[in-house]
Amino acid sequence: MENRKLILSFETSCDETSIAVIENGDTILSNIVATQIDSHQRFGGVVPEVASRHHIEQITHCLNEALETAKVDYNDLSAVAVTYGPGLVGSLLIGVTAAKAVAFAHDLPLVPINHMAGHIYAARFVDQFKYPQMALLVSGGHTEIVYIESEYDFKVLGETRDDAAGEAYDKIGRVLGVNYPAGKTIDEWAHEGHDTFNFPRAMEKDDNYDFSFSGLKSSFINTVHNAEQREEKLDTKDLAASFQQSVIDVLASKTERALADYPVKQLVLAGGVAANQGLRDRIEKDLNQKFSNVQLLMAPLKLCGDNAAMIGAAGQVAFDHKKRTDMSLNAVPGLSF
Amino acid sequence: MKILSIDTSNAPLAIALVEDDQLVAETTLNVTKNHSVFLMPVIEQLMKMASWTPAELNRIVVAKGPGSYTGVRIAVTTAKTLASTLKIELVGVSSLAVMAKDPAELTNLPVIAIFNARRNTVFTGGYQMEQGKLVSFIEDAHMELSELIEKINEKQQPVLIVGDILPEFKNQFETNSKFITLGNEQSSFPSAFQLGLMGAKINPVSDIDSFVPDYLRITEAEMNWQKSHPGELKKSYVREV
Secondary structure, rough: OOOOOOOEEEEEEOOOOEEEEEEOEEEEEEEEEEEHHHHHHHOOOOOOHHHHHHHHHHHHHHHHHHEEEEHOOOHHEEEEEEEOOOHHHHHHHHHHHHHHHHHOOOOOOEEEEHHHHHHHHHHHHHOOOOOOOEEEEEEEOOOEEEEEEEOEEEEEEEEEEOOHHHHHHHHHHHOOOOOOOHHHHHHHHHHOOOOOOOOOOOOOOOOOOOOOOHHHHHHHHHHHHHHOOOOOOOOHHHHHHHHHHHHHHHHHHHHHHHHHOOOOOOEEEOOOHHHHHHHHHHHHHHHHHHHOOOOEOOOOOHOOOOOHHHHHHHHHHHHHHOOOOOOOOOOOOOOOO | OOOEEEEEEOOOOOEEEEOOOOEEEEEEEEEOOOHHHHHHHHHHHHHHHOOOHHHHEEEEEEEEEOOOOOHHHHHHHHEEEEHHHHHHEEEOHHHHHHHHHHHHHHHOOOOEEEEEOOOEEEEEEEEEEEEOOOEEEEEEEEEEEEHHHHHHHHOOOOOOEOOOOOOOHHHHHHHOOOOOOEEEHHHOOHHHHHHHHHHHOOOOOOOOOOOOOOOOOOHHHHHHHHHOOOOOOOOOOOOOO
């Protein structure tokens, strides 16, 4: 029992309160996730003050449940890991504050974790990591291509210049009458429709790894509004398919460009939008055809959304790399790699 | 009984260690509102100087609001997590009562504490000493300043006002009531020692997990939603997945 490596991890960057216990960086002993989606659906999106209030309601209950489910006590733990950014400041603060209190109370090392590094480590539950490695991170708040030359050494190659991919899904979802988070429904509709509208593929041919989704969003909204003015009914499923095809084409082509320029052993696909079946299928097909020597690690579906298990997996590696913080740790809403 | 008391409801940060009604250590910072950065380091330092270990603590006493939402949440999150993880007692005290206690004892006047809640509204509560105990005579609430002045005038008794006495508030108090004495700057800081003393005499909360701040105001988003969805209230909006 002496040699158990156990990380207690906290994740509260947006609208999920999550606490987990991870053993050896790759085994989930517990992963409690309390989601606030039902609350924010009232408002059509996450309201920061409401999110903060829900986090404080949940935090100690999730903590106790995580330890009980894992059947471990504080004495067994090696360290406490916590997401300190990026995210909503009020939400981040609940996790950061609670993690500091636990670390102080039990004299445990405190390990600060970047939420985006956490998303990458969701794929650690699929297989061991090999370097160099590439990651395509797609979520409601972020769209990034990250190059990881060696363990825990992250370099952002490209990112979105405006909306994140998931944000674009939510915005066009609103136009189609789909409540936040719209990704799953749009993905389902897309599979039943066809790309008939041929929306723009922004920056697809540009010589960089950046993204832009606001032009696509505007083009989509204009198309729908113009049809409404003509009192013409457009096929919702074709609209969804056309939108999704544009998003996927851009994500896939930029990822290909990065893989061609930076040879890697693995590609990690993670983040909330990585649960999108259309995207998973496309990346898998591309890799098989064009980069058959690159291993694809897709975050498990249940770990694509925000969760503390991925923070614990990243936490173990950060801990081994001697990453530490003291009791003055603050939330950093705009944190980047 | 070893007590750690914490108040970060407003700009000042106040922390004390209190043992058997004696002050062991106390710090008040009025340098910043960045409570997240300073709260735990100050607790750590005070405990070290007092040679207390976390495991020796018996009770956490926290100012539970009203006040700055973020400030109150930092104190309450710290307090409830410490109490839960150390399996010790947790007591919540009104942040307005903390502010009122010292002046009420010193002057023997009924004291009304106010925190600025913007748009000419305040979080406020009235407290006075009765047989050595601080009791409430105006329940903590969020109200228009004019409503508070009306309440004071109805009582027809002199009161002392402490807390966020902004210039525009001062003007309205002086113009609209003859019962009001305004407190000075010294009476506008919370005392963590007083908080610890008060918390020593209150029964601890029975369920730490469900302990949340007293915001005294629902969020704007929820207020608008309730207006457009009358009667539609769910018990819980959060579920485990």
